[in-house]
Amino acid sequence: MQHRTYLQIPGPTNIPESILQTMHRPAINHRGGEFAELLRANIEGLQRIMQTKNDVLIFPGSGSGGLEAAVVNVLSPGDKVVAFNMGVFSDRFGVIARNFGAEVTTIDVEWGQAVTAGQLREVLAPDTAHTYKAILITHNETATCVTTELASIRAMLDELGHPAMFMVDAVSSLAINDLPTDELRIDVLVSASQKGLMLPGGLAIIAVSKKAWEAHKTATMPKWYWNFTAVKNRSAVGQMPYTPAISLFFGLRESLRLLEEEGLPNVLARHASNADAVRRGVQELGLELLVKNPAEQSNAVTAVMLPEGVAYEDLARSMEEMGVVIGGGLQRLEGKIFRIGHLGMLHMADVEVILGVLREALERLGWDGVATA
Ligand SMILES: Cc1ncc(COP(=O)(O)O)c(C=O)c1O
Structure with a gap:
């Protein structure tokens, strides 16, 4: 299908x-x-x-x-x-x-x-x-x-x-x-x-x-x-x-x-709020961000620390099976982080889908740290 x-x-x-x-x-x-x-x-x-x-x-x-x-x-x-x-x-x-x-x-x-x-x-x-x-x-x-x-x-x-x-x-x-x-x-x-x-x-x-x-x-x-x-x-x-x-x-x-048509200020504001929602969402799942200083966090992409016991390949495969493709860490960050791009054509509903699929993948992989609150 x-x-x-x-x-x-x-x-x-x-x-x-x-x-x-x-x-x-x-x-x-x-x-x-x-x-x-x-x-x-x-x-x-x-x-x-x-x-x-x-x-x-x-x-x-x-x-x-x-x-x-x-x-x-x-x-x-x-x-x-x-x-x-x-x-x-x-x-x-x-x-x-x-x-x-x-x-x-x-x-x-x-x-x-x-x-x-x-x-x-x-x-x-x-x-x-x-x-x-x-x-x-x-x-x-x-x-x-x-x-x-x-x-x-x-x-x-x-x-x-x-x-x-x-x-x-x-x-x-x-x-x-x-x-x-x-x-x-x-x-x-x-x-x-x-x-x-x-x-x-x-x-x-x-x-x-x-x-x-x-x-x-x-x-x-x-x-x-x-x-x-x-x-x-x-x-x-x-x-x-x-x-x-x-x-x-x-x-x-x-x-x-x-x-x-959207207007550059609106495009920039949309990126800022989507990025903020992704960062809040992954932290609410119990995950940790690589970039600790909020003033330095990118509005284009978010680096998330791979949780203990979860391999990047397994997470990426599981998410892709559900229709969401994410990126991995490069060079010295390989195997340590995964990256979620939130740049370009993206709206709040998409952010909810991405976070939902991330949560589902972590659960399927048996990660027991998914926050339940
Ligand atoms: C900040 C930055 N500079 C340079 C590049 C290299 O661009 P390209 O892969 O199109 O050669 C990239 C690619 O992701 C990038 O993100």
Whole structure:
């Protein structure tokens, strides 16, 4: 019997029916007027959702490709940057920079905690000669389900008068958390299609500030596919430098329409209340969250400690049999946590289904800790 699956991994998300339908159409000429109009509408829509007047570039690629594009377009080998290891994705941002020859200072943060402005200040305050060119920050570390507050980091940079570029991975926070790109003066903001935008994977989306364009002029890390200038110049005439993922461009226009119809503030508020309900629900079941500080808990995804005696594979299989797909822990959190994605198309009734299925699975697995109150 066919039934609806609740895809509650931390992205890709459930895809709204209207997005699926709009992508189901013949290809069009990607060097014709229809594509030019589609590209223009999508760039303008993204600028509104990203709260920026900066150039927005769309690349065919995944979020990791976007991170690589960010690094190679504004940095040169030997440039000093600060990165964080607070989970898999923040680590990846730093590794990419290191692999392309940047001199990376990595600040280790306990997995499950956010980056603080104070940690960064310790590195940047003594750097009065301004040798650090950039800081690489993951807004929402999807692997640990931790959100780092960006405003205090911007304030600290301003207070120090440090000109390092503010480079932010917003793959799992765009259209989920408030992200006032221009107000925070984010120089390079990277996102992707498969999270808050509710599309399949395949588009990397990058907003580039004037300061980042200046850095780009002299940046010497090698690049071809990811070249900002090539994409900007072709976008200006309604094209891409190569064959774009046309279906995703149709899907993106519908995604932006849906987000704007609901209204960005309402989208963000819905994510906050769904996340809150998931966190309360799992705790009411007697489970423990990985992220203890409420101010750092992600509105996109929640990490739950696997209870004693319950293996992730068994829990995931049992829930999937009932129609709910969850995610596991990555790297050092493998076998320790499971993750419930609550990003994208999700309403309170869905949250109740997810929590009900979780409870049923735990009972079927014989976990005797299910709270009965
Ligand atoms: C915060 C963050 N950054 C980067 C990535 C990498 O994106 P992709 O898997 O699309 O390459 C992800 C993927 O989940 C992510 O959550």
